Amino acid sequence: MKVLIDTDILLDIALDRAPFFDDSRAVSDWCQSHRASALVAWHTISNLYYLLRGARSDVEARNFIGEILRFVVVAGGGSAEVRHALTLPINDFEDALQVALGLAGHADCIVTRNLRDYRGSPMVSLTPKDFLRRFAER
Secondary structure, X not given: OOEEEOHHHHHHHHOOOOOOHHHHHHHHHHHHHOOXXXXXXXXXXXXXXXXXXXXXXXXXXXXXXXXXOOOOEEEOOOHHHHHHHHHOOOOOHHHHHHHHHHHHOOOOEEEOOOHHHHOXXXXXXXXXXHHHHHHOOO
């Protein structure tokens, strides 16, 4: 089982966002206990850095990214993945890139709080709560 972790899940953890923190943290815990089973899109890293630097600091943003790199694999891409994203029936292009990179990285699903953003995706989208119900023992 491989999962693509959406940016919002990581931000919930980094920014301790209630009421989402506990479920997002439990997804992160699952990822840490299932090494090489979690992917993040390469552009998630730059988005995380930018948002965390603004909300916290450069040092905290870099530290958080360093921490998640202990248990996630960064799904990279190139022209083929971008072209694929352009063909997906997903309104937000950034979300289409997430899906294209997840598919290229052989992810089985994406864990996100924004299910609506992934309507039309060929990849299953699950909220953290649904993912945990299906795949994790708490």
